[in-house]
Amino acid sequence: MSPDVFDRELESWLTGQAPTVVPDGLHDAVVGAARRRRQRPSWLPLGSGSAFGAGSRAVGRVRPRLAYVVAIAALALALAAAVAAGALLQKPENPLLGRNGMIVFTGSMEQATMFSSDIHAAGPDGTDERVIAEGWCPAFTTDGRHLTYLGYGTHSPALYVAEPDGSSPREVAGYPVVSFGPSTPIAMSPDGAKIAWFGAQIRYEAQLTPTLIDGSMPANNREIWLTSIDGREQRPLFPAPADSDQVYGPPVWSPDGRWIAAAVMRASADEETSIRDAIEVVEVATGKIRSVTTIAGDSTEISWSPDSHTLAYPGRSRVGSPGIFAVGVDGTGERILAGSSEHVSMPQWSPDGSRILYIVEDFFGRRVAVSTVQADAAEEPLAGPYADGAIWSPDGSTILLTRRGNGAPELEGFTGDVIAFVDAGFEDPPRLIPMSRGPDCLPSWQRLAP
Amino acid sequence: MSDDLVTRARAGDVDAFATLTAGLMRPLYATAMLILRDADQASDAVQDALVRVWVDLPSLRDVEKFDAWVRRILVHSCYAVARRRRRREVVEIQVQAPSASWSPDPQQSVAVRDEIERGFRRLTPELRAVIVLRHYVGLSTLECADVLGIPEGTVKSRLNAAKTAMRASLAADERTPTLAEQVIP
Numbered sequence: 001m002s003p004d005v006f007d008r009e010l011e012s013w014l015t016g017q018a019p020t021v022v023p024d025g026l027h028d029a030v031v032g033a034a035r036r037r038r039q040r041p042s043w044l045p046l047g048s049g050s051a052f053g054a055g056s057r058a059v060g061r062v063r064p065r066l067a068y069v070v071a072i073a074a075l076a077l078a079l080a081a082a083v084a085a086g087a088l089l090q091k092p093e094n095p096l097l098g099r100n101g102m103i104v105f106t107g108s109m110e111q112a113t114m115f116s117s118d119i120h121a122a123g124p125d126g127t128d129e130r131v132i133a134e135g136w137c138p139a140f141t142t143d144g145r146h147l148t149y150l151g152y153g154t155h156s157p158a159l160y161v162a163e164p165d166g167s168s169p170r171e172v173a174g175y176p177v178v179s180f181g182p183s184t185p186i187a188m189s190p191d192g193a194k195i196a197w198f199g200a201q202i203r204y205e206a207q208l209t210p211t212l213i214d215g216s217m218p219a220n221n222r223e224i225w226l227t228s229i230d231g232r233e234q235r236p237l238f239p240a241p242a243d244s245d246q247v248y249g250p251p252v253w254s255p256d257g258r259w260i261a262a263a264v265m266r267a268s269a270d271e272e273t274s275i276r277d278a279i280e281v282v283e284v285a286t287g288k289i290r291s292v293t294t295i296a297g298d299s300t301e302i303s304w305s306p307d308s309h310t311l312a313y314p315g316r317s318r319v320g321s322p323g324i325f326a327v328g329v330d331g332t333g334e335r336i337l338a339g340s341s342e343h344v345s346m347p348q349w350s351p352d353g354s355r356i357l358y359i360v361e362d363f364f365g366r367r368v369a370v371s372t373v374q375a376d377a378a379e380e381p382l383a384g385p386y387a388d389g390a391i392w393s394p395d396g397s398t399i400l401l402t403r404r405g406n407g408a409p410e411l412e413g414f415t416g417d418v419i420a421f422v423d424a425g426f427e428d429p430p431r432l433i434p435m436s437r438g439p440d441c442l443p444s445w446q447r448l449a450p
Numbered sequence: 451m452s453d454d455l456v457t458r459a460r461a462g463d464v465d466a467f468a469t470l471t472a473g474l475m476r477p478l479y480a481t482a483m484l485i486l487r488d489a490d491q492a493s494d495a496v497q498d499a500l501v502r503v504w505v506d507l508p509s510l511r512d513v514e515k516f517d518a519w520v521r522r523i524l525v526h527s528c529y530a531v532a533r534r535r536r537r538r539e540v541v542e543i544q545v546q547a548p549s550a551s552w553s554p555d556p557q558q559s560v561a562v563r564d565e566i567e568r569g570f571r572r573l574t575p576e577l578r579a580v581i582v583l584r585h586y587v588g589l590s591t592l593e594c595a596d597v598l599g600i601p602e603g604t605v606k607s608r609l610n611a612a613k614t615a616m617r618a619s620l621a622a623d624e625r626t627p628t629l630a631e632q633v634i635p
Contacts, residue, residue, distance in 0.1 A: 006617060007585065013563045013570075014586040018480035023493050027475050030497055031468040034504040039462055342530075362530065383505065 095142055095255040096306040097351040098394040100124035101446030104138040119149055126433055132166030137441035142190030142255055144447040159186055164446055172229045187251045195227045196251035196260050224251050224262055237282050249300025254308035261311055263300040281329055292331040303347045312347040312356055324358050338371035338381055351396045368401055384426045394447035399424055456513040471500055478524050484582045485528045485575055499527035521597045525579050532575040569616030577612040580605055
């Protein structure tokens with residue numbers, strides 16, 4: 001059969017196969033869904049060129065919203081009433097909720113390597129951007145009183161602790177792992193007094209680490225240790241698992257500093273991915289460890305609720321459906337917080353504990369989603385812009401997201417890497433800080449006391 | 451497609467969106483049905499795609515590209531539905547006896563279409579999509595490339611791969627001896 005004849009037969013067959021009627025109700029379902037869904041605003045650039053150095057341009061001021069003002073006024077009235085009743089003295093402060101302080105993020109000049117990375121700081125609305133240190137992966141401690149980052153130590157990359165504005169940096173530990181990847185395995189306690197970190201294969205001649213390794217050369221990520229930055233306390237938190245194929249994910253402190261959680265991972269059969277065998281939680285004071293989840297997963301990511309009672313993590317249900325799950329620190333109350341038909345990752349509890357932020361990978365790429373946390377149900381998430389990662393502002397009103405490259409519809413015309421501010425309801429257009437190269441780590445937002 | 455309807459829908463006019471989509475339902479459903487070969491999944495793909503169109507419409511800067519943009523979203527929605535199906539279901543392979551009655555008679559066209567059906571079902575959704583856009587929707591290879599978001603050369607190579615596979619299936623069946631040939635030396 002000649003190609004022309006084949007094409008004619010093919011086209012005739014396709015025409016014959018194509019349905020001529022549409023199922024009843026399909027159009028109504030589409031229109032009904034449109035009436036229930038808000039449109040997403042397009043991206044709006046408020047700066048141009050490099051955000052670094054003399055060429056940088058300030059991001060516009062946050063536009064006050066009536067609902068926000070009303071909420072603040074209502075909150076002020078409620079607080080006043082609570083003070084009057086003496087209730088405020090009895091209620092513990094939420095360690096995550098507070099006023100918005102500075103933003104810090106890793107900035108790199110084009111073509112630069114990690115070793116010329118700078119740490120940039122900006123005001124809570126993105127203005128007054130400046131370089132405050134050399135280094136990468138900056139993070140404020142939960143109490144907002146210290147800034148930690150990785151920098152260029154005396155002998156090797158090192159962990160620094162500084163004032164929030166980057167002043168008075170102190171090298172507190174040699175970087176004790178081989179990897180220089182974006183997901184730092186060093187975790188500062190909420191008050192900045194202690195560090196949880198991986199035991200390592202390599203003995204470093206830095207300030208605190210040499211005495212911790214006895215020469216037995218434990219495998220990388222096989223142990224998690226605790227070190228106080230004054231050098232008075234050093235001990236293992238999670239000893240090496242009995243199964244030699246298992247390693248730990250990064251340690252994650254609870255906001256109250258009482259617990260540390262870490263995922264136990266092992267390579268899958270094809271050795272291309274990892275499987276989470278368990279999430280373990282250790283009580284820092286006693287060293288008592290318990291395993292808290294039975295939900296399978298392939299990610300080390302864990303987020304603590306603001307009250308430190310619950311952990312959220314990505315996983316798959318027993319029938320294979322992906323979602324964000326939650327379990328109590330005592331291992332009870334395991335439930336799904338947000339279901340999804342696509343792969344989900346990077347859960348993060350909102351500062352007030354009412355919502356969960358995460359990343360959904362749909363057919364265009366990775367996008368931000370927010371679900372309301374409910375006791376026994378998962379509702380449809382609020383879909384946000386395309387982004388590689390995102391964090392909450394301390395007051396929960398804004399999400400700061402990072403995005404590399406192009407390809408998403410909203411980024412048409414804005415093909416560079418960006419950090420962007422978007423309101424948590426995804427109602428206003430995101431405001432961008434264009435970058436010459438995307439950040440290696442998530443930004444960090446300083447919490448100020450309410 | 452009216453640019454005015456697109457403009458109004460982009461500004462948040464749901465009634466304009468309803469009018470706009472009413473005229474799109476049949477061609478989009480037909481395209482999805484051809485790619486997915488399943489009525490329920492085609493409905494899912496069309497609904498997912500049009501809701502996505504509604505939500506993302508403000509980001510469409512050039513209303514003249516609306517048709518291509520919608521088709522692109524639909525095709526990706528079909529991929530997503532097909533991907534979910536592959537994850538959730540054991541793949542069912544329909545085993546059919548080879549046609550023993552094929553002969554170069556007036557019924558040849560019917561037999562050829564049976565073989566086209568069989569060959570088409572063996573294609574991946576990506577290859578089906580390029581066949582459907584080129585030979586059912588009637589787009590040029592350049593327009594297919596725009597809709598699929600791939601280079602025109604890739605469109606041509608996918609078309610060639612798809613049709614080669616289908617014609618190979620057809621040729622194999624042409625070479626299959628009839629039952630009579632198998633029994634009588």
